[in-house]
Amino acid sequence: xxxxxxxxxxxxxxxxxxxxxxxxxxxxxxxxxxxxxxxxxxxxxxxxxxxxxxxxxxxxxxxxxxxxxxxxxxxxxxxxxxxxxxxxxxxxxxxxxxxxxxxxxxxxxxxxxxxxxxxxxxxxxxxxxxxxxxxxxxxxxxxxxxxxxxxxxxxxxxxxxxxxxxxxxxxxxxxxxxxxxxxxxxxxxxxxxxxxxxxxxxxxxxxxxxxxxxxxxxxxxxxxxxxxxxxxxxxxxx
Amino acid sequence: xxxxxxxxxxxxxxxxxxxxxxxxxxxxxxxxxxxxxxxxxxxxxxxxxxxxxxxxxxxxxxxxxxxxxxxxxxxxxxxxxxxxxxxxxxxxxxxxxxxxxxxxxxxxxxxxxxxxxxxxxxxxxxxxxxxxxxxxxxxxxxxxxxxxxxxxxxxxxxxxxxxxxxxxxxxxxxxxxxxxxxxxxxxxxxxxxxxxxxxxxxxxxxxxxxxxxxxxxxxxxxxxxxxxxxxxxxxxxxxxxxxxxxxxxxxxxxxxxxxx
Numbered sequence: 001x002x003x004x005x006x007x008x009x010x011x012x013x014x015x016x017x018x019x020x021x022x023x024x025x026x027x028x029x030x031x032x033x034x035x036x037x038x039x040x041x042x043x044x045x046x047x048x049x050x051x052x053x054x055x056x057x058x059x060x061x062x063x064x065x066x067x068x069x070x071x072x073x074x075x076x077x078x079x080x081x082x083x084x085x086x087x088x089x090x091x092x093x094x095x096x097x098x099x100x101x102x103x104x105x106x107x108x109x110x111x112x113x114x115x116x117x118x119x120x121x122x123x124x125x126x127x128x129x130x131x132x133x134x135x136x137x138x139x140x141x142x143x144x145x146x147x148x149x150x151x152x153x154x155x156x157x158x159x160x161x162x163x164x165x166x167x168x169x170x171x172x173x174x175x176x177x178x179x180x181x182x183x184x185x186x187x188x189x190x191x192x193x194x195x196x197x198x199x200x201x202x203x204x205x206x207x208x209x210x211x212x213x214x215x216x217x218x219x220x221x222x223x224x225x226x227x228x229x230x231x232x233x234x235x236x237x238x
Numbered sequence: 239x240x241x242x243x244x245x246x247x248x249x250x251x252x253x254x255x256x257x258x259x260x261x262x263x264x265x266x267x268x269x270x271x272x273x274x275x276x277x278x279x280x281x282x283x284x285x286x287x288x289x290x291x292x293x294x295x296x297x298x299x300x301x302x303x304x305x306x307x308x309x310x311x312x313x314x315x316x317x318x319x320x321x322x323x324x325x326x327x328x329x330x331x332x333x334x335x336x337x338x339x340x341x342x343x344x345x346x347x348x349x350x351x352x353x354x355x356x357x358x359x360x361x362x363x364x365x366x367x368x369x370x371x372x373x374x375x376x377x378x379x380x381x382x383x384x385x386x387x388x389x390x391x392x393x394x395x396x397x398x399x400x401x402x403x404x405x406x407x408x409x410x411x412x413x414x415x416x417x418x419x420x421x422x423x424x425x426x427x428x429x430x431x432x433x434x435x436x437x438x439x440x441x442x443x444x445x446x447x448x449x450x451x452x453x454x455x456x457x458x459x460x461x462x463x464x465x466x467x468x469x470x471x472x473x474x475x476x477x478x479x480x481x482x483x484x485x486x487x488x489x490x491x492x493x494x495x496x497x498x
Contacts (some may be wrong), residue, residue, distance in 0.1 A: 190250075
């Protein structure tokens with residue numbers, strides 16, 4: 001049975017800023033706490049209001065958390081005093097709404113919320129004070145923009161394309177184990193060429209050639225799959 | 239635009255924010271003029287964001303398994319109430335107005351015995367699961383206390399008087415230490431499977447500081463994944479080995495595990 005001392009949320013009670021800073025410094029306890037809070041609130045919320053399976057709800061939750069983690073890392077999420085959990089809940093909820101629409105699933109309780117209908121009105125959720133995740137109001141159509149950095153700055157130089165993570169996933173699955181290690185090391189962990197090469201037993205010069213070939217292969221497969229697919233987009237513009 | 243190694247390097251530095259402000263300005267000026275470069279940066283950015291997203295999702299999947307094992311994802315009635323948006327209409331079930339009539343007296347006893355039996359079995363199952371969760375939580379707490387992302391450095395060997403003027407090789411990172419660091423990063427993000435694979439491979443290598451350190455982290459990984467017996471067996475080996483970099487830690491952890 002879990003005890004209080006095992007609760008990773010204990011250090012962050014009532015401290016929104018401290019919690020945000022702990023997430024920013026990639027504290028495992030903070031991420032575990034966020035996961036627990038998001039899980040307990042969102043899974044119940046989504047399953048009570050629609051006939052989706054728990055597995056689907058879990059998938060949506062993990063997508064939402066992954067989206068938040070990427071936004072936090074690339075500076076797209078800006079802390080403005082309100083609870084991080086509220087923002088994460090809104091991200092998950094938006095994904096849930098999109099999922100219901102895509103799969104033409106009706107909500108099970110129309111009295112509560114018109115989520116699957118066209119008039120997606122967040123203000124119908126009436127327990128903002130008691131809910132662990134206070135819901136953003138309607139004047140923020142996406143619900144999550146209040147905390148997002150302005151995308152109209154210099155970062156908007158290039159075409160504002162969305163990342164198609166399904167195409168990325170398909171491409172990544174096909175590049176082979178060594179390339180996966182190399183690409184993850186280069187793109188995600190942003191490590192040096194020497195370190196990335198060492199992970200697959202290559203000296204720096206050979207690692208450079210390998211990295212380039214892997215990136216080239218990844219790009220070719222990604223652009224090919226992106227053309228084929230329509231879904232799986234992540235809007236991380238900005 | 240044809241991707242070249244130089245472009246990849248440059249775009250990588252730009253997207254990860256590793257350029258100096260002046261280099262960044264120059265690069266952005268080039269992008270404004272060159273549509274092909276702009277497009278290439280956009281594609282590279284999509285790949286980077288997509289891969290980061292997938293890596294994060296894997297992290298949360300692993301985290302889910304870990305938290306579930308520790309019994310931290312149990313949704314209580316209070317949690318359910320918190321997600322209720324407003325009072326809902328509760329279904330009203332009519333209470334039976336007449337007493338249900340059972341058959342002969344022995345059926346009462348049979349029904350009562352079944353209930354007692356079920357309750358008893360339920361209690362045993364519940365107790366076992368509760369004990370399991372306590373073990374998992376304790377293992378996790380011990381793991382967190384003993385786990386450190388800082389590796390112990392290789393001990394300094396006494397200087398060889400014949401090689402005092404020779405250049406040092408310390409700049410070159412040892413591949414085993416990098417792999418060990420990789421495993422520790424995986425453990426940190428709770429990707430225990432990757433950590434296990436890497437650490438098991440490292441401990442099979444010829445004896446040395448890094449394979450020995452990998453043994454310690456492997457014992458910790460076993461503990462975190464609730465493979466207590468494997469963890470104890472490995473800790474016994476480490477604790478008995480004089481000069482092992484983690485001998486003291488192993489002895490302490492072993493003492494706790496055995497006295498439990």
